[in-house]
Amino acid sequence: MSRRHLPCRRPLLATLAAFAVLTGTAAAAPADTPVAPAAAVTPLGALDDTYYQDALGKTGTALKGALHTIISDQSTLTYSQVWDALKDTDEDPSNSSNVILLYSGRSEPKSDNGGGTDQWNREHVWAKSHGDFGTATGPGTDIHHLRPADVSVNSIRGNKDFDNGGSEVSGAPGNYTDSDSFEPRDAVKGDVARMILYMAVRYEGDDSFADLEPNDQVSNGSAPNIGRLSVLKSWSQEDPPDTFEKRRNDVIFNQYQHNRNPFVDHPEWVDAIW
Ligand SMILES: [Ca+2]
Numbered sequence: 001m002s003r004r005h006l007p008c009r010r011p012l013l014a015t016l017a018a019f020a021v022l023t024g025t026a027a028a029a030p031a032d033t034p035v036a037p038a039a040a041v042t043p044l045g046a047l048d049d050t051y052y053q054d055a056l057g058k059t060g061t062a063l064k065g066a067l068h069t070i071i072s073d074q075s076t077l078t079y080s081q082v083w084d085a086l087k088d089t090d091e092d093p094s095n096s097s098n099v100i101l102l103y104s105g106r107s108e109p110k111s112d113n114g115g116g117t118d119q120w121n122r123e124h125v126w127a128k129s130h131g132d133f134g135t136a137t138g139p140g141t142d143i144h145h146l147r148p149a150d151v152s153v154n155s156i157r158g159n160k161d162f163d164n165g166g167s168e169v170s171g172a173p174g175n176y177t178d179s180d181s182f183e184p185r186d187a188v189k190g191d192v193a194r195m196i197l198y199m200a201v202r203y204e205g206d207d208s209f210a211d212l213e214p215n216d217q218v219s220n221g222s223a224p225n226i227g228r229l230s231v232l233k234s235w236s237q238e239d240p241p242d243t244f245e246k247r248r249n250d251v252i253f254n255q256y257q258h259n260r261n262p263f264v265d266h267p268e269w270v271d272a273i274w
């Protein structure tokens with residue numbers, strides 16, 4: 001560790017730092033101070049002036065239609081390219097060798113992807129059987145709703161709809177499941193909701209894939225629907241976008257698909273549409 005962490009060795013520096021805090025002036029950082037990387041999140045105003053220009057001021061189906069047009073202009077990935085993309089989008093901010101697993105919250109080495117127990121794999125938050133889109137390039141490779149997940153927990157979630165309740169999931173504290181639904185941990189409830197609603201706006205049946213839509217049911221099976229909408233709306237309110245989720249949206253926009261999840265940028269659009 002650097003000498004400046006020893007007490008009373010550099011009283012002048014401490015005084016200067018305290019002065020800077022009090023006055024808001026920026027004292028020059030000592031050469032041995034690590035500089036924390038700034039959270040590089042695109043300012044909303046800049047997006048509104050450009051990316052979201054045609055959506056502003058709209059509500060309901062007009063807003064949904066405008067957003068569909070905006071976010072459908074994108075690049076696509078193959079299913080094998082998704083592995084490397086997720087190593088970037090879901091990187092652990094505290095350990096650049098790891099990713100954070102969606103449901104368990106565990107930090108797992110990026111290199112530990114695969115199909116084995118305790119490895120991580122590619123979770124389709126909009127379960128791919130709901131609309132039967134598989135892993136062909138399209139909704140099945142859209143990283144806005146693909147997340148690293150523990151292989152066993154991914155299997156337990158299966159293709160269940162989302163709802164509150166059930167028994168706690170083994171290996172994923174704070175997640176609950178019963179025979180027909182899955183409840184993610186509190187920290188990602190809003191993420192899950194916004195991913196589902198992104199998919200509903202992005203996929204409207206005007207390409208070769210099904211029109212994906214939320215509804216208020218569970219047990220949707222292979223229908224192109226995911227529930228329950230009322231619960232997802234509550235989750236989006238309870239867990240607003242944080243820096244991790246916003247950075248993720250930026251990385252997908254800047255480096256991979258060049259489209260955004262509008263509900264991460266404008267969470268109030270959830271209620272404006274549904
Ligand atoms: Ca249930």
Ligand SMILES: [Ca+2]
Nearest residue numbers: 187188191239
């Ligand atoms: Ca969250």
Ligand SMILES: [Ca+2]
Nearest residue numbers: 200203204212
């Ligand atoms: Ca749709």
